[in-house]
Amino acid sequence: VTxxxxxxxxxxxxxxxxxxxSKDPSVVPDPATTPxxxxxxxxxxxxxxxxxxxxxxxxxxxxxVQREHGWCSPxxxxxxxxxxxxxxxxxxxxxxxxxxFSTTPKGRHDVYVCTNISCSLRGADAIYQExxxxxxxxxxxxxxxxxxxxxxDIAPMASVDGEYVGPLEAEDCRAxxxxxxxxxxVLPDKQLRKRKAAGA
Amino acid sequence: xxxxxxxxxxxDLATLDGYSKRGGYEMLRKALSMEPQDVLHEMLxxxxxxxxxxxxxxxxxxxxxxxxxxxxxxxxxADESEPGAFKDRELMQKNPHQLIEGIIIGAxxxxxNKSFIFIRGEYKLPADVLDxxxxxxxxxxxxxxxxxxxxxxxxxxxxxxxxAYICGEETALLDALEGKRGNPRLKPPFPAVxxxxxxxxxxxxxxxxxxxxxxxxxxxxxxxxxxxxxxTGTKVVSISGCVxxxxxxxxxLGTPAREIIFGLAGGxxxxxxxxxxxxxxxxxxxxxxxxxxxxxxxxxxxLAKAGSMLGSGSIIIVDDSISIVNVALKTAKFYRHExxxxxxxxxxxxxxxxxxxxxxxxxxxxxxxxxIMASVQxxxxxxxxxxxxxxxxxxxxxxxxxxxxxxxAHIEAAxxxxxxxxxxxxxxxxxxxxxxxPLEPATVS
Numbered sequence: 001v002t003x004x005x006x007x008x009x010x011x012x013x014x015x016x017x018x019x020x021x022s023k024d025p026s027v028v029p030d031p032a033t034t035p036x037x038x039x040x041x042x043x044x045x046x047x048x049x050x051x052x053x054x055x056x057x058x059x060x061x062x063x064x065v066q067r068e069h070g071w072c073s074p075x076x077x078x079x080x081x082x083x084x085x086x087x088x089x090x091x092x093x094x095x096x097x098x099x100x101f102s103t104t105p106k107g108r109h110d111v112y113v114c115t116n117i118s119c120s121l122r123g124a125d126a127i128y129q130e131x132x133x134x135x136x137x138x139x140x141x142x143x144x145x146x147x148x149x150x151x152x153d154i155a156p157m158a159s160v161d162g163e164y165v166g167p168l169e170a171e172d173c174r175a176x177x178x179x180x181x182x183x184x185x186v187l188p189d190k191q192l193r194k195r196k197a198a199g200a
Numbered sequence: 201x202x203x204x205x206x207x208x209x210x211x212d213l214a215t216l217d218g219y220s221k222r223g224g225y226e227m228l229r230k231a232l233s234m235e236p237q238d239v240l241h242e243m244l245x246x247x248x249x250x251x252x253x254x255x256x257x258x259x260x261x262x263x264x265x266x267x268x269x270x271x272x273x274x275x276x277x278a279d280e281s282e283p284g285a286f287k288d289r290e291l292m293q294k295n296p297h298q299l300i301e302g303i304i305i306g307a308x309x310x311x312x313n314k315s316f317i318f319i320r321g322e323y324k325l326p327a328d329v330l331d332x333x334x335x336x337x338x339x340x341x342x343x344x345x346x347x348x349x350x351x352x353x354x355x356x357x358x359x360x361x362x363x364a365y366i367c368g369e370e371t372a373l374l375d376a377l378e379g380k381r382g383n384p385r386l387k388p389p390f391p392a393v394x395x396x397x398x399x400x401x402x403x404x405x406x407x408x409x410x411x412x413x414x415x416x417x418x419x420x421x422x423x424x425x426x427x428x429x430x431x432t433g434t435k436v437v438s439i440s441g442c443v444x445x446x447x448x449x450x451x452x453l454g455t456p457a458r459e460i461i462f463g464l465a466g467g468x469x470x471x472x473x474x475x476x477x478x479x480x481x482x483x484x485x486x487x488x489x490x491x492x493x494x495x496x497x498x499x500x501x502x503l504a505k506a507g508s509m510l511g512s513g514s515i516i517i518v519d520d521s522i523s524i525v526n527v528a529l530k531t532a533k534f535y536r537h538e539x540x541x542x543x544x545x546x547x548x549x550x551x552x553x554x555x556x557x558x559x560x561x562x563x564x565x566x567x568x569x570x571x572i573m574a575s576v577q578x579x580x581x582x583x584x585x586x587x588x589x590x591x592x593x594x595x596x597x598x599x600x601x602x603x604x605x606x607x608x609a610h611i612e613a614a615x616x617x618x619x620x621x622x623x624x625x626x627x628x629x630x631x632x633x634x635x636x637x638p639l640e641p642a643t644v645s
């Protein structure tokens with residue numbers, strides 16, 4: 001039996017995709033050759049000052065550059081690394097751990113549909129499919145099924161650019177897409193922020 | 201009796217004025233006029249137990265923090281990501297000042313000068329509300345240097361996470377807060393000795409810290425009279441799934457579970473009955489919906505005795521229209537996704553459990569697979585740095601234990617559909633180790 005071999009004799013295809021072995025290891029970016037917008041620099045530096053150890057600002061810094069660039073692109077990570085005096089590799093390691101950082105290009109508008117236990121007991125899987133087809137192949141939308149978003153009281157629910165809405169029905173998915181496109185408030189009647197506490 | 205939910209829907213409660221009007225920050229003044237040691241004693245006397253999952257006595261945890269003038273930290277765990285839990289979200293969004301007051305008093309009791317609220321990144325609105333409340337509190341002199349003219353100084357930072365359930369585990373949370381990947385640490389040393397930035401660190405859940413001003417107001421001894429002897433105080437219970445009125449309800453600990461599920465939340469939809477319920481979030485072993493379990497008092501010890509746990513106080517109801525195999529698969533997939541991958545039993549165990557459950561669904565499994573799955577669960581428990589793997593193993597193990605017949609029927613039906621024929625009948629199950637048969641020690645020949 002011949003075992004199929006890939007790059008460098010490995011049996012695992014794509015194991016070296018993330019690394020370009022012909023390049024030198026990345027170093028802390030040089031401020032002279034890495035342009036960072038002044039407001040991004042100021043914001044990250046303010047975060048760095050809030051902690052006893054500047055590394056604690058890694059996550060806030062990634063939030064900032066992701067907001068600026070739309071995703072954690074190599075340029076975005078390089079800018080954060082330049083301000084924080086860390087290697088891009090370090091920040092990439094952090095960014096790839098967390099679900100909210102995307103190291104691949106994504107749409108501007110995040111629609112997280114919760115498909116965890118409580119929501120799926122109330123039909124979240126169908127809502128997710130409906131949401132996918134409502135958004136279609138619009139490049140502005142980033143529809144993702146998400147683990148529990150912590151709003152089981154409005155199950156099935158979704159987070160649209162951080163705004164929690166629910167309980168959703170199939171026709172709400174199309175309304176969400178239209179509201180976002182028109183720049184309106186998303187489903188004003190179903191926003192969690194307006195909901196009264198059940199046990200008040 | 202409502203402590204945290206008393207004015208929860210008053211629109212101005214989230215503002216400093218609204219909170220102060222209802223007696224807010226008075227307990228901070230009272231605490232600052234006492235010795236830190238005496239504040240700590242009130243907490244010890246109250247017997248209030250952690251509301252985040254483990255149920256450890258808060259006063260005791262505080263007393264583990266060494267005395268002295270080293271840099272100490274108080275971290276509020278607001279990374280509420282447990283499926284079924286959503287109490288902290290509502291509390292922070294509607295009553296942020298009570299949390300801030302609790303943190304300041306807690307930090308005073310242990311002598312911490314720096315504290316953090318680690319809130320999950322998805323909670324954008326509660327984080328914004330906290331930021332605004334914190335700015336108000338800072339302007340009023342409740343947070344900052346020499347609070348209200350005392351010697352106590354405290355800086356408070358709201359730190360937003362970025363979507364990882366594991367960061368709710370206290371040592372993973374500390375790693376994340378230090379700007380690393382959120383991997384759990386080896387214990388000991390426990391965070392009380394060596395935590396954030398290698399300093400002594402107290403980590404408490406949002407609801408636990410919000411009880412601090414309540415304890416101060418009532419006095420520890422008086423607080424201990426509410427609830428049962430070992431589970432004192434009130435608890436905000438999140439109830440969701442197949443119920444008519446899902447939501448957060450504040451109840452006195454020891455209230456019968458039936459009263460919460462049927463009385464407050466309205467029970468399952470018309471014509472349905474409860475098949476199973478998670479008493480404390482998705483990581484609690486499930487209990488069947490029989491009278492024996494529904495009549496349990498809802499407190500830490502009664503649920504532990506019944507083989508489950510109160511956890512974060514999140515009840516998920518599964519009614520009889522739902523296949524238990526689907527619930528098991530959803531649960532297992534969640535933990536597979538959230539496992540950080542540091543420890544082998546959890547990383548591999550969650551992955552293989554999902555694969556085995558998918559085999560059950562597709563009809564490729566035999567009833568023997570249930571035993572293998574149960575033994576995988578047993579081998580996860582207690583063998584990892586943190587309890588994420590255990591959190592899958594316990595519910596899955598309990599589902600196999602309580603609903604084995606349904607799993608078997610599902611396997612047979614799926615095999616029939618797939619034209620695979622009946623599975624080999626399993627006659628000597630106990631010999632090869634049933635779900636909870638003790639494992640034979642390995643012998644070396």
